[in-house]
Amino acid sequence: GQNIDQPTEMTATEGAIVQINCTYQTSGFNGLFWYQQHAGEAPTFLSYNVLDGLEEKGRFSSFLSRSKGYSYLLLKELQMKDSASYLCAVSGLNDMRFGAGTRLTVKP
Amino acid sequence: GAVVSQHPSWVICKSGTSVKIECRSLDFQATTMFWYRQFPKQSLMLMATSNEGSKATYEQGVEKDKFLINHASLTLSTLTVTSAHPEDSSFYICSARDPRERNNEQFFGPGTRLTVL
Numbered sequence: 001g002q003n004i005d006q007p008t009e010m011t012a013t014e015g016a017i018v019q020i021n022c023t024y025q026t027s028g029f030n031g032l033f034w035y036q037q038h039a040g041e042a043p044t045f046l047s048y049n050v051l052d053g054l055e056e057k058g059r060f061s062s063f064l065s066r067s068k069g070y071s072y073l074l075l076k077e078l079q080m081k082d083s084a085s086y087l088c089a090v091s092g093l094n095d096m097r098f099g100a101g102t103r104l105t106v107k108p
Numbered sequence: 109g110a111v112v113s114q115h116p117s118w119v120i121c122k123s124g125t126s127v128k129i130e131c132r133s134l135d136f137q138a139t140t141m142f143w144y145r146q147f148p149k150q151s152l153m154l155m156a157t158s159n160e161g162s163k164a165t166y167e168q169g170v171e172k173d174k175f176l177i178n179h180a181s182l183t184l185s186t187l188t189v190t191s192a193h194p195e196d197s198s199f200y201i202c203s204a205r206d207p208r209e210r211n212n213e214q215f216f217g218p219g220t221r222l223t224v225l
Contacts, residue, residue, distance in 0.1 A: 031212050042201050042216040043152070050211065087151060091212040095142065096203075100151040 004099035006088050011105045012078055020073045020102045022088030034062050034073045035087040037101065043087055047073065078106050110136050110206035114217035121192055122225055129187045129220045131202030137182035138204035142214065143175075146199040158185040192224045 003025040012018040024032070031050040035043035049055055049064035049071060061074040073086055083106045088099040111134040121127050131141055139160045144152040156177055157165040164177035176188040189196055199221050203214040 033213065040199070040219075040221070042219045044216075045213055048211045048213060094140070095154060095157055096212070096214055097154065098144075098152045103149075 004088055004090055004097060006086075006099040006102045008100065009103045009105070011107060014078055014080060014106055014108050016078050017074065017076050018078060018104065020075075020086050020088075020104070022071045022073070022099055024069050024071070024088070024090050024099075026069075026090050026092065026097075028092040029066065030091040030093055032062075032064055032071050033089040033091065033096070034060075034071075035089060035098075037085045037087055039085075046086075075104075080106050080108070082106050110134075110204070110209070110215045112202065112204050112215045112217040114202055114220050116220060117218060118221040118223075120223045120225065123193050124191055126188055126190045127192055127222060129189075129200055129202075129222075131185045131187070131204070131217050133183045133204045133206075133215075136204075136206045136208060138185075138206070139182060141179060141185040141202055141204045143177065143185075143187050144201045144203065146201060146219075152201060155187075160185075189222065192222070194224045197222055197224045 006022045034046040036046050037043040047062035054063045059076045064071045085101040085103050087101045089096050113132045115130045141158040143155045145155050146152050154167050155170045158177045158179040160179045166172045179185040199219050201219040203216045
C-alpha cells in the first residue's frame with residue numbers, strides 16, 4: 001500500500017521562503033509530483049522528481065530522497081497568489097496517489 | 109502540455125437520478141484515464157482507473173455498480189453516477205497520461221462539481 005504524509009496547514013509571509021515536506025511509503029515508485037490546487041479548481045503541475053536531488057524551476061524547487069522516502073517543495077519570494085493547497089503525489093507503475101495536501105496561507 | 113477537458117463543469121440533480129460526466133483528451137490519445145473524487149478540504153481520492161477497451165479497475169470501497177465507467181475510445185472516458193444521493197455530492201476530476209511525455213505526469217481535467225439535492 002501507500003502512505004503519503006504532509007502537514008495540513010502552513011502560514012508564511014509575503015516575500016519569504018517556505019518549505020513543505022512530504023514523506024511517503026510505497027510499494028512501487030515511479031516518481032514524485034507536486035501539484036498546486038486553488039479552491040474549486042483542478043490541480044496544476046509544479047514539479048517532478050524521479051532521481052535523488054534538487055530540481056529548480058523559477059521560484060519553485062523540489063527535492064527528493066528515495067532512500068528516506070522524503071521530498072520537499074520550496075517556494076521562494078512568496079506572493080499572495082501562492083496561497084493554495086499543495087499536493088504531494090507518488091506515481092506507481094499504473095496510478096498516482098495523493099497526500100492530503102498542505103493548505104498554505106500567505107499573509108502580507 | 110496536454111489538454112484534458114471535462115463536461116459538464118457543474119451539475120445539480122435530484123436524488124435518485126443518474127448523472128454522466130465526460131472526460132476527453134483533446135490533443136493526445138489516452139489508453140488510461142483516472143477518475144478522482146474530492147470532498148471539501150480533502151485531497152483527491154482515486155476512484156478508478158479507466159482502461160480503453162476493457163473494464164475499469166476500481167479502488168477498494170468504490171461501488172462499481174454505482175459509478176459506471178466506460179472508456180469506449182482513446183480520447184473519451186465517461187463516469188456515470190447512478191441513482192445519485194446527496195452524499196455523492198463532490199468534485200469529480202479526471203486525468204490522463206500523455207504517452208508522448210517521458211515522465212508519468214497526469215494531466216487533469218477542470219473538474220465537475222456535482223450537487224445532489
